[in-house]
Amino acid sequence: MSDTNSKKPLVAVMKGKSPEENYLEGIDKLGGISQYIKEGDNVFLKITLRVPLGYPMNSNMDLVKEVIYSCKKAGANKIFIGSFPSEKIALKLFDDLMGLESYFKTLGAEFVYLDNSDYYNQKLNVKNLKDLKADSLKDINIGEKKIKVPEVITNSDKIIVITQVNINPLFMCDLSLINYFSILPAKFRDIKYDNNILNEEIVKNDLFRQDLISNILNTYAIRKPILTINDVFYVLEKAGPLIYRDSNLKKTNVLIMGTDLISVDVITLRFLGFDVFKNDLLSRAFERSLGPEHISDIKLIGEDLGKISIKLNQSCLKLEDIKIPNIFVNSGKICSGCFLKAYHLLNFMNSRMIKDVKYIPNHSFLVGLNPPEPQFNNNVIVFGDCAIKSTKNYKFYTKIKKTLLKKKEKEVKNKNILTLSGCPPDFKNCLKQIFEYYDKSDLPNLNYLMRSLRTSNFFEYNKKLNKWEDL
Numbered sequence: 111m112s113d114t115n116s117k118k119p120l121v122a123v124m125k126g127k128s129p130e131e132n133y134l135e136g137i138d139k140l141g142g143i144s145q146y147i148k149e150g151d152n153v154f155l156k157i158t159l160r161v162p163l164g165y166p167m168n169s170n171m172d173l174v175k176e177v178i179y180s181c182k183k184a185g186a187n188k189i190f191i192g193s194f195p196s197e198k199i200a201l202k203l204f205d206d207l208m209g210l211e212s213y214f215k216t217l218g219a220e221f222v223y224l225d226n227s228d229y230y231n232q233k234l235n236v237k238n239l240k241d242l243k244a245d246s247l248k249d250i251n252i253g254e255k256k257i258k259v260p261e262v263i264t265n266s267d268k269i270i271v272i273t274q275v276n277i278n279p280l281f282m283c284d285l286s287l288i289n290y291f292s293i294l295p296a297k298f299r300d301i302k303y304d305n306n307i308l309n310e311e312i313v314k315n316d317l318f319r320q321d322l323i324s325n326i327l328n329t330y331a332i333r334k335p336i337l338t339i340n341d342v343f344y345v346l347e348k349a350g351p352l353i354y355r356d357s358n359l360k361k362t363n364v365l366i367m368g369t370d371l372i373s374v375d376v377i378t379l380r381f382l383g384f385d386v387f388k389n390d391l392l393s394r395a396f397e398r399s400l401g402p403e404h405i406s407d408i409k410l411i412g413e414d415l416g417k418i419s420i421k422l423n424q425s426c427l428k429l430e431d432i433k434i435p436n437i438f439v440n441s442g443k444i445c446s447g448c449f450l451k452a453y454h455l456l457n458f459m460n461s462r463m464i465k466d467v468k469y470i471p472n473h474s475f476l477v478g479l480n481p482p483e484p485q486f487n488n489n490v491i492v493f494g495d496c497a498i499k500s501t502k503n504y505k506f507y508t509k510i511k512k513t514l515l516k517k518k519e520k521e522v523k524n525k526n527i528l529t530l531s532g533c534p535p536d537f538k539n540c541l542k543q544i545f546e547y548y549d550k551s552d553l554p555n556l557n558y559l560m561r562s563l564r565t566s567n568f569f570e571y572n573k574k575l576n577k578w579e580d581l
């Protein structure tokens with residue numbers, strides 16, 4: 111029996127001059143594209159879209175182009191390309207800034223606005239929009255939950271996943287399992303807890319992490335792709351998956367692809383020097399029999415993993431390790447929810463607000479349950495419901511002031527406290543609150559960013575996206 115006919119998952123590890131060249135050689139080693147795509151197939155390519163700023167935060171479009179060409183060569187009828195962005199941003203903005211629709215059209219493929227933001231930005235009435243939503247999204251029941259998945263994905267004959275791998279603060283790397291999760295609209299990916307669940311319980315059992323893992327795996331179980339391609343040719347290490355000040359772009363010249371998504375993710379982690387058994391996302395996938403029975407079942411083709419593996423620098427494990435001028439982090443006990451959101455907010459401030467944080471006075475940033483009393487208690491940012499509730503009796507909420515006439519000391523309310531509520535807080539709301547809280551002259555970077563977002567229709571599109579999601 112040839113390798114390609116074997117039931118064991120095949121994973122090709124290819125090293126070469128470009129991701130495109132690696133893909134062509136890899137698909138050859140996996141038996142040729144016609145093993146996977148048949149004449150007349152409608153194919154959906156799930157790519158990585160994080161923020162509308164290009165590569166390596168999103169997929170490498172030259173690689174996507176080569177995959178499109180090979181599917182066409184195999185006789186594919188239609189090739190759709192798409193993804194919901196990992197952050198809640200309208201796809202119309204991605205198209206405005208990256209020209210995705212016309213780019214893929216010239217290649218004979220179709221960029222799909224999975225959120226229909228190309229439609230609802232025209233004048234359509236509510237009834238038309240509701241009909242459009244009902245036509246474009248399919249209800250799927252997962253346990254007691256009802257979620258909606260785009261029909262274009264469920265109706266496609268074949269799915270290929272192309273993932274731009276970067277470092278990830280929760281699961282070592284942004285693997286294909288995580289990329290595949292964004293076939294769901296943001297509404298069905300977001301995890302928020304209301305006041306009915308005790309924060310202590312969420313933190314104690316890291317419910318956020320448990321729920322996130324189970325949602326990611328449930329989505330993968332809906333439908334498995336025929337091919338998975340993990341692009342690690344260039345990969346962001348130290349901080350990611352977005353480009354941050356502490357990120358470092360590493361060139362590996364490698365592409366890892368294969369017939370089983372979990373197996374491709376396992377080999378990718380091994381190639382990047384991580385211990386697969388310490389990755390709870392993959393461990394749970396194995397427990398649920400979503401991958402191969404044993405890791406030793408994975409049949410490797412191409413490069414010798416032992417000889418070419420590298421050691422990728424992982425992202426910080428403690429928020430205190432994100433060093434920002436004038437901001438000092440004090441963490442209490444936190445779950446993965448606040449860790450993830452604070453990780454992105456702090457890295458964002460350290461990258462896109464670097465002048466701003468130099469202008470503001472020393473601040474303490476408190477997060478989690480019962481954080482230590484702040485070192486700088488004049489200016490405090492309290493992040494998340496756990497920190498807000500558990501610091502209610504802390505000293506920093508008041509300060510001592512001397513009266514002008516009699517020079518007597520009196521206790522007054524400290525007004526220099528910014529509370530960012532939520533369980534976990536929402537990144538965009540946090541930015542909005544920060545923008546409103548400080549003097550605009552103290553925030554030249556954020557001020558500029560807000561103006562750019564306004565001129566790029568970001569707020570306008572997002573308002574409509576929210577309305578669309580609520581329909």
Ligand code: SF4
Pocket residue numbers: 303309310312313318443444445446447448449478479494495496497532533534535
């Ligand atoms: S407030 Fe933050 S740390 Fe506390 S339970 Fe919610 S997400 Fe977790």
